[in-house]
Amino acid sequence: xxxxxxxxxxxxxxxxxxxxxxxxxxxxxxxxxxxxxxxxxxxxxxxxxxxxxxxxxxxxxxxxxxxxxxxxxxxxxxxxxxxxxxxxxxxxxxxxxxxxxxxxxxxxxxxxxxxxxxxxxxxxxxxxxxxxxxxxxxxxxxxxxxxxxxxxxxxxxxxxxxxxxxxxxxxxxxxxxxxxxxxxxxxxxxxxxxxxxxxxxxxxxxxxxxxxxxxxxxxxxxxxxxxxxxxxxxxxxxxxxxxxxxxxxxxxxx
Amino acid sequence: xxxxxxxxxxxxxxxxxxxxxxxxxxxxxxxxxxxxxxxxxxxxxxxxxxxxxxxxxxxxxxxxxxxxxxxxxxxxxxxxxxxxxxxxxxxxxxxxxxxxxxxxxxxxxxxxxxxxxxxxxxxxxxxxxxxxxxxxxxxxxxxxxxxxxxxxxxxxxxxxxxxxxxxxxxxxxxxxxxxxxxxxxxxxxxxxxxxxxxxxxxxxxxxxxxxxxxxx
Numbered sequence: 001x002x003x004x005x006x007x008x009x010x011x012x013x014x015x016x017x018x019x020x021x022x023x024x025x026x027x028x029x030x031x032x033x034x035x036x037x038x039x040x041x042x043x044x045x046x047x048x049x050x051x052x053x054x055x056x057x058x059x060x061x062x063x064x065x066x067x068x069x070x071x072x073x074x075x076x077x078x079x080x081x082x083x084x085x086x087x088x089x090x091x092x093x094x095x096x097x098x099x100x101x102x103x104x105x106x107x108x109x110x111x112x113x114x115x116x117x118x119x120x121x122x123x124x125x126x127x128x129x130x131x132x133x134x135x136x137x138x139x140x141x142x143x144x145x146x147x148x149x150x151x152x153x154x155x156x157x158x159x160x161x162x163x164x165x166x167x168x169x170x171x172x173x174x175x176x177x178x179x180x181x182x183x184x185x186x187x188x189x190x191x192x193x194x195x196x197x198x199x200x201x202x203x204x205x206x207x208x209x210x211x212x213x214x215x216x217x218x219x220x221x222x223x224x225x226x227x228x229x230x231x232x233x234x235x236x237x238x239x240x241x242x243x244x245x246x247x248x249x250x251x252x253x254x
Numbered sequence: 255x256x257x258x259x260x261x262x263x264x265x266x267x268x269x270x271x272x273x274x275x276x277x278x279x280x281x282x283x284x285x286x287x288x289x290x291x292x293x294x295x296x297x298x299x300x301x302x303x304x305x306x307x308x309x310x311x312x313x314x315x316x317x318x319x320x321x322x323x324x325x326x327x328x329x330x331x332x333x334x335x336x337x338x339x340x341x342x343x344x345x346x347x348x349x350x351x352x353x354x355x356x357x358x359x360x361x362x363x364x365x366x367x368x369x370x371x372x373x374x375x376x377x378x379x380x381x382x383x384x385x386x387x388x389x390x391x392x393x394x395x396x397x398x399x400x401x402x403x404x405x406x407x408x409x410x411x412x413x414x415x416x417x418x419x420x421x422x423x424x425x426x427x428x429x430x431x432x433x434x435x436x437x438x439x440x441x442x443x444x445x446x447x448x449x450x451x452x453x454x455x456x457x458x459x460x461x462x463x464x465x466x467x468x469x470x
Contacts, residue, residue: 099372
């Protein structure tokens, strides 16, 4: 039994069509078309300034767009207001700088959304939060404040916080770029296990290892455009565009 | 000393009047200032404009003029406050609210933008984001500037003396007119009255500051 409003399986979960965005005179996103299926893990890579983070942030409208259309699960992204808030609650987001709420404990960070947005009881929200903290391996830190945790731990809490909303899709905006090298893997491991569990993920990252291991598709951006989009194996061994070849030669050959 | 004992009821009532002027106006100003700052940072243009207009008018008008307007000016539009004390509270709180708003706004600006972004990304609306994430952090960083606003307010209550409220300053006028030989003693008594309000406040502000500090 499927509900009337839910689109058929096979319909893309996230669809961007003809998306354009300017920062002043700078045309940061140029005619971007992208469709992401349920359960798909898409890694977005590209040189800095290519618009990949901006692309990620437009999907839950942390950045507005000037032209084009973005829809999630068949619903067009609304402008401001309650509807936008409701839609955002279905889209998990993990930031480069973690952005855990500094005045709340780890547990409160994870329960805030479910209580305030989903209307869950405190007891239910806490039970689920502890399960999620267990899953990402920071359950021992539940009563501490964010500043008392390492960067890797904070980022894993941020993932748990997003998961607590039971999102349809997760956005990762350079989740490991602010981490010390030794902490990168603990975060990537959590992300890989999420991908294996079938979560739909859009990941902006420089971690080529993650792209190889977990991605269904690699999207390469340059100058605000999607230059290439293919499966990781093809992309890394046989890129078609000169720009991607150049980029890969710089990051892989050392 | 006999002089002070004789006039104790007047001094005590005057002190209590000054204290309640400050406390009641302080609470009103805090509430009004919080509403104003919510308007100033809201995504709704007209609300922002209205709050900005309010703040600029009251912050840049001498408090005495605000008193004059609320005590006499509003007769023109057939309004009147029920008592002189309430007139003074209205003048002090509407004036101080502008400063509370600006102190809070500096605190909001000090909260890293990622905090509000994370809240919005979870699906919290503007009001929830402000109430549960931004303001609680902003309040903590503005304890020292709000303390300054509070101490300024406690001293600004003295303008009420000019508008027929018998506060400490009014008592000073009355006692010094009648007792020119005891002038220094009268001054000392009044100053002690103000210090009893402001000095413990400064200590309390330091304690609150330490208590609510957020580690980042």
